[in-house]
Amino acid sequence: MSNETIDLKTRLVTDFYARESVMNGEASSAFHQKKRAALAEFDKLGFPTTRNEEWKYSNVKDLTSVLYNFNADSSITSADLEDLKIPSQEANILYFINGHYNAALSVFVSASSQIIIDSLQEAYKKDPVLINTYFNELVKDENDAFTALNTAFAQDGVFIHIPDNQTVEHPVILRFISDARVQNVGSQPRNIIAVGRNAHVKLAEAYRTLGNERSFTNTVTEIFVSEDAGVEYYKVQNESENAYHIGTTKVKMLDRSQFYSGTVTLNGRFTRNNLNIILDGERCEAHMYGLYFPDGVQHVDNHTVADHRKPNSESNELYKGILRDRSKGVFNGKIFVRPDAQKTNAFQSCKNIVLSTDATMNTKPQLEIFADDVKCSHGTTTGQIDEEALFYMRSRGISQSEAMALLMFAFCADVISQIRIDSVREYLEGVIAEKLASK
């Protein structure tokens, strides 16, 4: 790098206008105007500091102190992917390398009458009006610099549409791979998932890294769940020690729909997951499960929102964490019950095991209830491994390390068993067992 220092924010803003200047007519489209507004918002907000309440325990200074190549080419081959030991399953599998859709590696098994899958770019070319009805509709008011940044640069990612009354048998697995073998790379995938009435689908986003240079992933997924629809959505993060990940998933649910999520963070230098669910219908059911297992100096932050806007719906949340070494964990769970949302049931629980005196966990449940006939509960626990249980196991001949592994595996099992895509669950069980055995 030269002596001339240019910060990440300035570089991004400059890049945006440079790209815009070569866009010709497209720059005046409604789609681009959304991006333009988002860039202005990002420029105004700047990257958050720890003075921002939403980022109090998660400092992004380290992440924003270097530059990333957001247009890095990758010579990745299927042989390179072998190293990542990704399980195979009969599924629709889409690969994104450094944020760009890779058609050659991707496979589709479901019929196009059941599910429409396109890269966002492709989908926009086919039907700009349709894409524009969804794009940014859920996250436009997030007031979050990273979300605005993603909107401004949204180019690749996926558009998935499940027509009314279709049940997609095979899962859709989105694999985002950062190829950081030769340089610092950045990617900003943008996904739109629109699930029609009484349609059902299982999805997973999986994040991996190749190489040891830095990677910065800033991802946004907007999920529209129509009446009577059912969506299972899993996010699996097993990235490198130099991987920085900021992700926002925003979901809007309509009457009688079900949304079921699992967020599992196994490795990565810095991870921030925002999962915001709007229950904008009656008799909806939202389930949120999460597991994080940081070690070394890893940092994992999960912010969730269950926003109850209509009566008679239910949200249920369980997040669990095991923290080792000098790792840090953050959990912030908001539950809003709006005045109209009578008869809401909302439950939240966050349980942590802190295995080292140098590891820290910050938990903050935040309930704002404006209706009077509701059932809400929340609880957080942070503790050590149960010594009595450990001794009990050892007195039966089980070594201390094996006993610890069994107890921790059992601790994780509550969450892992909720993952209903078999190959994803089995993969996670394997990685967790490996990680437990590593110390």
Place this chain on the structure above:
Amino acid sequence: MLSINELRASIEGKEILKGINLEIKPGEVHAIMGPNGSGKSTLASVLAGREEYEVTGGTVVFDGKEILDMAPEDRAAEGIFLAFQYPVEIPGVTTINFLKTAVNEIRKYKGESPLDAAQFLKMVREKAKLVSMNDSLLKRALNEGFSGGEKKRNEIFQMAVLEPKLAILDETDSGLDIDALRIVAEGVNSLRSPDRSAIVVTHYQRLLDYIVPDYVHVLYKGRIVKSGTKELAFELEEKGYDWIKAEVEAIG
């Protein structure tokens, strides 16, 4: 088989065992009785290797090996088993998986190859029958939501599976009704053999009606103050512990 010599142990700086001497030969069953707070459970815990207790003196030799420096799991692999007074509930770990791990860890310690699933299941089913343990409990999380009787039965079941040389039963009778007590005792008796020994720690004589000991020792203030045969237990049942306390104070 077990030779305890001048064993002293304390917890949080307070000395609980103040010089225990005990000799147990293969096939013998020794009962340890005594009033509350005399150190009975401490003795059981120290033998099993509970780390909260600090051993401040003495030796314990089991099968020719000094065990006080051994980890609890190594003692278990050598053949010592502690049936807990309060068995621990472990959510998420099934009884069957727990036992399979235990059995195979012990086999590994002895340099034996692990049992395969079929061999293990066959063995476990036989042992479950022995202690009238319901198969459905095996698939449930270890002790989670078990009744008091089920927990104690599970202890005896685990003992049957692990086949220890020395079983230490720590107040296994506490909290059991008479039927549960009989089942537990039958389980223990069925495991008696010329090369297996047991220490039965109990507050009451009741259990000893079912598990008849070869010797009875009275522990008081951290020492064995009286030893005898099963008749001593009857005497204690009849007269309580006050006469023993008086005897000790008179000498002390």
